Amino acid sequence: MKLVSQSSRMREIFSRVAPHYGFLNHLLSLGLDTRWRRYAAGLIEVSPEANMLDIATGTGVLALEIARHTKSKVKVIGLDISEEMLTRARRKVEQAGFTRRISFQNAPAEELPFDDDYFEAVAIGFGIRNLSEPIIGLREIYRVLKPEGRAVILEFSLPPYRILRFIYRLYLTMVVPLVGRLIAQDEAYRYLSQSVLKMPGREEFEAVMNETGFQYARHHNLGLGIGVVHLGEKPLSAA
Secondary structure, eight states, rough: OHHHHHHHHHHHHHHHHHHHHHHHHHTTTTTHHHHHHHHHHHTOOOOOTTEEEEEEEETTTTHHHHHHSSOOOOOOEESSHHHHHHHHHHHHHHHHHTTTTTEEEEOGGGGOOOOOEEEEEEEESOOOOSSHHHHHHHHHHHHHHHEEEEEEEEEOOSSSSSSHHHHHHHIIIIIIIHHHHHOOOOOOHHHHHHHHHHSSHHHHHHHHHHHHOOEEEEEEEEEGTEEEEEEEOOOOGGO
16 A cells, blocks of 8 residues: 555656656756766667666656667667656657657556566666665566666766765755756655655665675766666576
């Protein structure tokens, strides 16, 4: 019951911010999110005819980046809890000419509608911190990955450098909510910026990935640590 309630809240929040979602990611990343997605997509390693999953796809920007970085027969499924987001994603994919390679499904990340061991890679961009139950989401990612498949998790983070971390905290708690009210007249911006503050630290998140079953959990800092990419593989022994 709790999961259903939290999922409903997330669906409501992201449906409300859908028209401004791209702007929100630019705001939180200080304009670096496009470069970060490109970097994350470059870390994906799949066979020429693989199936891939992009969780919390939003307006489909990362799904498009993945399609551009992989072979022409790789299929990408973008999944999101908000149908309003997916409406914009489908339009964007159609305009880019990738409708044969990218499709979308409306479902929560905590209950992925796919068989075990189905995808060669799973990505999630700026979404793991906003899942109703991030640990359940990680378990689902692990479940649907094929053995030796890779999880690529792009997220915002607090910088490891004390002064920069202090400045970024002020930016998240004061500037982002103010701009959100001015641009979108929506307090959801406050929640989304504060969710960055609640994101587990790098080592803590890697420990959770290890506990879930992933091997070789590691990370790459982006933008002086304002962004981070977490990587992990499903071991062959999981077959």
